Amino acid sequence: MQEQFSQEPAILGRDLKDLEKYGKDGTAYLGKVVMSSGEKPVLGREVRVDVSRPHLMLICGKRGGGKSYTLAVLMEEMARLDPMIRNRVSTITIDTVGIFWGLKLPAKDQDAKMLEEWNLKAEETNVKVFVPKGQLAFYQEKGLPVDGAFTLKCSELEETEWLALFRLNWMDPQGVLISRIIQTVRDKVGTYYGIEDLILATRNDSDAEDAVKQSVISRFQLVNSWGLIEKNGTKIQELAQPGTITVVDVSSYRQTGGAEGVKDIVVALIGKKLFEQRMLFRKEEEIKLVTENKRSSKMPLVWLMIDEAHMFMPKDEPNIALPVLLEWVRVGRQPGLGLILATQRPEKLHPDAISQCDIFISHRMTSQPDIMAVGALRPTYMSTDLDKLFSQMPKQKGFALVIDDNTEKIWMIKVRPRFSWDSSVTASAFLI
Ligand SMILES: Nc1ncnc2c1ncn2[C@@H]1O[C@H](COP(=O)(O)OP(=O)(O)O)[C@@H](O)[C@H]1O
Ligand SMILES: [Mg+2]
Numbered sequence: 001m002q003e004q005f006s007q008e009p010a011i012l013g014r015d016l017k018d019l020e021k022y023g024k025d026g027t028a029y030l031g032k033v034v035m036s037s038g039e040k041p042v043l044g045r046e047v048r049v050d051v052s053r054p055h056l057m058l059i060c061g062k063r064g065g066g067k068s069y070t071l072a073v074l075m076e077e078m079a080r081l082d083p084m085i086r087n088r089v090s091t092i093t094i095d096t097v098g099i100f101w102g103l104k105l106p107a108k109d110q111d112a113k114m115l116e117e118w119n120l121k122a123e124e125t126n127v128k129v130f131v132p133k134g135q136l137a138f139y140q141e142k143g144l145p146v147d148g149a150f151t152l153k154c155s156e157l158e159e160t161e162w163l164a165l166f167r168l169n170w171m172d173p174q175g176v177l178i179s180r181i182i183q184t185v186r187d188k189v190g191t192y193y194g195i196e197d198l199i200l201a202t203r204n205d206s207d208a209e210d211a212v213k214q215s216v217i218s219r220f221q222l223v224n225s226w227g228l229i230e231k232n233g234t235k236i237q238e239l240a241q242p243g244t245i246t247v248v249d250v251s252s253y254r255q256t257g258g259a260e261g262v263k264d265i266v267v268a269l270i271g272k273k274l275f276e277q278r279m280l281f282r283k284e285e286e287i288k289l290v291t292e293n294k295r296s297s298k299m300p301l302v303w304l305m306i307d308e309a310h311m312f313m314p315k316d317e318p319n320i321a322l323p324v325l326l327e328w329v330r331v332g333r334q335p336g337l338g339l340i341l342a343t344q345r346p347e348k349l350h351p352d353a354i355s356q357c358d359i360f361i362s363h364r365m366t367s368q369p370d371i372m373a374v375g376a377l378r379p380t381y382m383s384t385d386l387d388k389l390f391s392q393m394p395k396q397k398g399f400a401l402v403i404d405d406n407t408e409k410i411w412m413i414k415v416r417p418r419f420s421w422d423s424s425v426t427a428s429a430f431l432i
Helices: 015-023 067-080 099-105 109-117 135-143 159-163 174-189 195-203 210-226 264-291 322-331 351-355 369-376 386-392
Strands: 010-012 029-032 045-048 056-060 087-093 127-132 148-150 245-251 301-306 336-343 360-362 399-404 409-415
Touching: 010 029, 015 067, 015 386, 029 399, 045 409, 056 067, 056 351, 067 087, 067 099, 067 245, 067 301, 087 099, 087 264, 099 127, 099 245, 127 159, 135 148, 159 174, 159 264, 174 195, 174 210, 195 210, 264 301, 264 322, 264 336, 322 336, 322 351, 336 360, 351 369, 369 386, 386 399, 386 409
Parallel strands: 010 045, 056 336, 056 360, 087 245, 087 301, 127 148, 127 245, 301 336
Antiparallel strands: 029 045, 029 409, 360 399, 399 409
């Protein structure tokens, strides 16, 4: 791990061929290599990470270790890519805590001081924050900078998604009724219907008991009050715009009773849509490559960033977003879908997310089951005593081990200070 000083940046996730051809174009500046021991180590060369091709990145570390901060740094870098590359890349971040709107403001206090030491400047970052339509007024009242609202298209929720939303299964009488209602309405009106249509169809159902009908109707009414699921949904192209960093804020559902499954549905539907669209455009791209010998596509390379990923990809419980994200993990790279997952509980995360990742960033971990979960699923070069490496890691925030499957190297780094305001220091949107 002892590093020689070098002016050349270390680039994670880029093979030799791309390195020779593109140098450091299309990479994100993540931090600097730690060159010495101690609490204030000497920092060496830049560490950058390739974002011009899809990868599966996993960011681990205990709570407060710097995972969301590192995600924010990556988002800042996506927004600052050279326009040629940036316009082929779109980034969507699922914000479960309501913190990434802080990117819109320049850093202050501690971060601003650190930036000076790094010869960097505080700067706002161009991100677009979308909140559920029903929450827009709330955000605006609080003066939080929001760019728009999103909705999910009612007809795009399949029976399984409705059941997941209500945490019901096929055996529940309510589950049976809901499945029947969705099918009936779909057969009758096609793909343009809203919650009111579902309520009406439930009222008119002649087979179900009244109590079951009433319980289903109140569930649908609850959904209606969220202002999230409507006849018209936000087009996926609006969320995945080339050259744009989009934050999809689902944090409001943390506190809404009966809405525990909502963020899962949002991730499942967005993930599914992106996957489908990307498969279609991929075909178009291939044809162009053959006929015109150039790579171009209206649908950009997509990066999906998911904080608290164990919520959506749990190991031991079902989750409606899980099969969708597993598809990304297993075959997403080929159609240009990159995934960045952050979690404090690798032990609770689906093992495929750990074994398939090609860039691994770990802030300090202290829980043995979590360390073992990672150690067990990574190739042998990584079982080099993670414990020992963590014990050598300075205690301050922002240090991390990074491991690149390409070079099979482990580096200890300090993540760079962020340009923009770390709103998580004070509070999330809903605690202000
Ligand atoms: N690279 C870093 N440089 C400086 N401070 C950091 C860095 N990473 C994290 N921190 C500090 O640690 C706090 C917690 O980080 P955060 O990313 O929210 O943790 P996590 O998401 O892992 O729970 C941040 O609010 C910030 O003050
Ligand atoms: Mg966090």
